[in-house]
Amino acid sequence: AASMKTALDAVAADFQTATGHTVTISYAGSNALAKQIIEGAPADIFISAAVNWMDEVEKAGLVADGSRTDLLGNTLVLIAHGKGAAPVAIAPGFDLAGLLGDNKLAMALVDSVPAGQYGKAALESLGVWPAVEPLVAQSDNVRAALALVSTGEAPLGIVYASDAAADDNVTVVGTFPADSHPAIVYPAALLTGAADAADRAFFEALSSDAADARFAAEGFAILN
Amino acid sequence: MTLSVQLAHRFPGFTLDVEFAAPEGVTVLFGHSGSGKTTVANAVAGLLRPDRGRIVLGGDVLLDTEQGTDLPVHRRRIGYVFQDARLFPHLTVRQNLTYGRWFAPSGAPGAEMGRITDLLGIGPLLTRRPAGLSGGERQRVALGRAILSNPRLLLMDEPLAALDDARKAEILPYLERLRDEVRLPILYVSHSMAEVARLATTVVLMEAGRVTATGPAAEILADPAMAPALGLREAGAIVTATVAAHEEDGLTRLESAAGTLFLPRVAAPPGTALRLRILAQDVMLATARPEAISALNILAATVEDIRIGDGPGALVRLRAGGEPLLARVTRRSAHALDLRPGRAVFAVLKAVSVAQESVGGR
């Protein structure tokens, strides 16, 4: 997934200094990557931002037995434009629609992009979805949704905590309870094409403490 | 309405530097291919901005490079018949013809559509588009389009070159009428001496970008010194005559200072003054009045001058009752007849030699 670039690049760089092996990483949408792998992409390791695309790859029989692991997690937050925005208490039935007024709530595509799907599930479980639905502006990815809030186009948005952390123009005004949506999981797996020890070594390195520190620094939750 | 033109322009390899005035009537620009005629026409129309120049039409300054005046093309109101017809391919012939109408100031007299299409024989083409027209048809439509745009000056760049003689003979009288009735000044580029003689009020002779001679047509054409430039066959004099009577056998009797002349029926009522162009090569000389000969016109004249060139010919300038005449004879005949200035001779001229084309209204 493209949003892991900063952390993963650092992990790869560490790995390279340690072992001398070069790691080549292709960042693209999970769906594109999954399809490419199914169509025979010469990939050794797949890290997906969503469970369903890893399922697809697994269904195609391309995941090396037993290697699938839930590598990272993330939290879903409500952000507002500007610094020092007042916190919002996220609870069942909270008046999100009222906060928005005429304005839009920026999210990723609610039916297809993971962050959007999680967001929609959270709002549904909190019972505010029907009121908010007409106000949702869906972007093709989380970063674009973040940009809408960051520029002030939309006053509020729902993004991952890892994305919200770095942007100075937005404030995290609330965090969605972990139980309000399915667990946010970034599965990783060795692919059947991965043969050599180096592949395995890097796959191991993804779960090392050093890597964990890198991921944590970017706002990800460490699941493994 | 006089047009005065003064231009200087350089193309790589060609320099134009001309100055002439075109008084009312038809001014013919005559010169070899590549002598700069179209360039002058383009400058007058405003399609070429010369390096330096001043063009004035009837008091309006169209161009003055020194003062920075340059009237845009569409405000000059100059009807231009281009050497290449330049019809609008997306419009029908009728739309091409009426194109200028949209922009002409209303109330101006203007030629009638019907009359022009009849004259030019393009009536059956009105609904066609230019792409399928023949070369001559195109040129006729272009001619009609320019005339119908109601211009203040007509510029014609070899408008009749693509036409057959019969069609030319039909159109020339019309151009004469434009010249005389509508009093439309016309700047006319031509290679054809017959057209020059027929139409020209003024002749501007060009050579390699310069004007080598300019003046009233009668003078230029009758000047033996001009014969080489005009082409020897085309040398001739212009005689002014008045229609006296139309006789029943189809001949017209004309009276001139040179004497009585009989010509095939001239389409002008008695009393009309005409200009007749009598080519030097159509005139025979005799020292005694010829008898029993088919030539009807025998004029008594006096030799004024003989100009003997390189070739076998001699150009003899005569005066018959005050009118100038030119005759082209062989050196051998000049010698045999003992022609010299002051000699009394008879100029023999066939009635049919003065063709309709050389009879112009005045």
Place this chain on the structure above:
Amino acid sequence: MTLSVQLAHRFPGFTLDVEFAAPEGVTVLFGHSGSGKTTVANAVAGLLRPDRGRIVLGGDVLLDTEQGTDLPVHRRRIGYVFQDARLFPHLTVRQNLTYGRWFAPSGAPGAEMGRITDLLGIGPLLTRRPAGLSGGERQRVALGRAILSNPRLLLMDEPLAALDDARKAEILPYLERLRDEVRLPILYVSHSMAEVARLATTVVLMEAGRVTATGPAAEILADPAMAPALGLREAGAIVTATVAAHEEDGLTRLESAAGTLFLPRVAAPPGTALRLRILAQDVMLATARPEAISALNILAATVEDIRIGDGPGALVRLRAGGEPLLARVTRRSAHALDLRPGRAVFAVLKAVSVAQESVGGR
């Protein structure tokens, strides 16, 4: 090499249906604007596929719609001088001229570049591009391009219409030489009777898409019945004569069955047989031998026929020592001289009247 043409084609509003044979030499297509001349030329070149037709050039079938033969344009090897010059705008004049060379079969004789550019006066233009050329310059380059492509047949659609008389007079002898020396058959579209008379071996007269007369030039031009179609001024007879001597005063003496003729220097060595075109209107008739007159050529002849038209004129067919002659006189003179078949007369003809243009090699 004979070209035989048989074509039928319909445009909306115009139907072409012609059949003629063009033997060696120059075949002139003559007809009013819009009579279908260019259409015929296009079909011969292969640019127009007629509804029905058969075109054969020296045994090769170029087109036969019945058998489904249709030789593609580039395999016909027909040099075409278009009515609109159609120069390639992206090539220089030199490249335009040599364009056909690339494709011409090597080893064919072919005209020389230098000679052609000199003749056409386009030497100084070689490095230019067509866009800046004058109308006449364009046409000359187009002419050169077609000739230099080394064709089996030259098609010329009014190639000289945009040229001045002087330039025409230079090019015509060259075309004659092409016709006679290279034995290149030429199909020549023209409005100009002077060109027809000068060049034509065969004349094809067209009117509204049909051939109204066809035959050897001498016959068609001397046929009084053709006079209306050709234009009255252009009626004339063709006399065959042999160059006898070039005399020192610049005249050339020629002998013909009709008698001795003196003409201004003819550029042909003694012994050469020539065709002289003597226009009806240049011939005067006298019943007694005129004396003391500048005309050098006085031929004894007998009246064969008089044709009196609607106008004031009469066309008199004569025979002088077996050669036909035509004279155009007024009805009045015909009456006064009591002209009738069988009458002995003298045909009077000025030496200068037979212009260079009307003297063609044979």
Place this chain on the structure above:
Amino acid sequence: MTDWLSPDEWRAVALSLRVSAWAVAASLPFGLLVAYALARWNFWGKQVLNGLVHLPLILPPVVTGYLLLLTFGRRGWLGQALEEWFGIVLAFRWTGAALAAAVMAFPLMVRAMRLAIEAVDPRLEQAAGTLGASRLWVFVTVTLPLILPGIIAGVILAFAKAMGEFGATITFVSNIPGQTQTLPSAIYSFLQVPGGETQAARLAGVAIAIAMAALLVSEWVSRAVARRIAGS
């Protein structure tokens, strides 16, 4: 008929048509002006204009969308101005989608028209001038009819591009069903979920059908114009 596309999908189709039509129609005069200026005039900054016109082609659509957001968004300087002075809001509206489509299609439209204008024989325009037509009239009565095939080509290219535009649109105006969800956005959504390919293909089929119909009409008009000029 109605049941093989969901109401939302129908709305996406209708919206795509509206957005594309407006994008093309509104940018046509500007496109023509810019094409004419680039083809015929010499002015200071001509190459800058030329570059600007091509920019949306060079940049990834996301970047163009982002720049549009910064310029025409509610907080963007032009967006604010437009809203204050004319009451025009582009952000999150179909008008914004039309703007994005127009901007992305602009280089294609301008190039086609410019090529056509450059091919017009200036001698015909001169002839019109001598007949009294001012520059504007010459353009309307001679240049315009002669470049019609080029205009049609430009319009159809722009329309096709507008129908397919996705990246800049979703970045600028997001994806709000019924308001800014165009066909490509809908197709994209389907491609993001496993097994959505068939549905995406169905929508792509609709897009193709519409564009093909437009293409056929344009070809037919172009040919009619050309045939007229070539002489019945």
Place this chain on the structure above:
Amino acid sequence: MTDWLSPDEWRAVALSLRVSAWAVAASLPFGLLVAYALARWNFWGKQVLNGLVHLPLILPPVVTGYLLLLTFGRRGWLGQALEEWFGIVLAFRWTGAALAAAVMAFPLMVRAMRLAIEAVDPRLEQAAGTLGASRLWVFVTVTLPLILPGIIAGVILAFAKAMGEFGATITFVSNIPGQTQTLPSAIYSFLQVPGGETQAARLAGVAIAIAMAALLVSEWVSRAVARRIAGS
């Protein structure tokens, strides 16, 4: 010089140039052929070809990329055939990126060339025919030089499009640094991470500079050609 772009970024620049240049060069003959066929020939299925050519414009790039993946991927029927018979592998190579760029740019290239071909005066081609040039030679010696401005326009449009192509490329050949990571992919990657905007802007600047340079050169060549034809 070298230090304000990272080695990966330099590689992306070089790759983008290579991909675009190849995409344009390799599709040029096909583009010319298709443009000529569409402009001049009448054949069965002409409108189908015309539609196919426009397809990449109409479809969202992701769809085009996906179709390419299905066709030219390792498992795709054409991809397998190419690999077996010619040893050509497109999937996840820069050659695939070039293919994607070429396909996306194809409609622009074809349209420009087609417009130019339609504007050529057939009477000049006829004249060349009478001088002995076969159809092919007429094309090479007359048509081709006369449509040069159109070819240049097509090439520059295609090049610009190829430089900016992203959606189809990343879907088809992914985003592998040094192999398939073009400038737009690199820009996209930066836009996906917090704080990557400045770096993205820097890369966009590089893309713009390259495209502008190409544009200026093309304008200059075009004008030289036009000036030559208009007479010294």
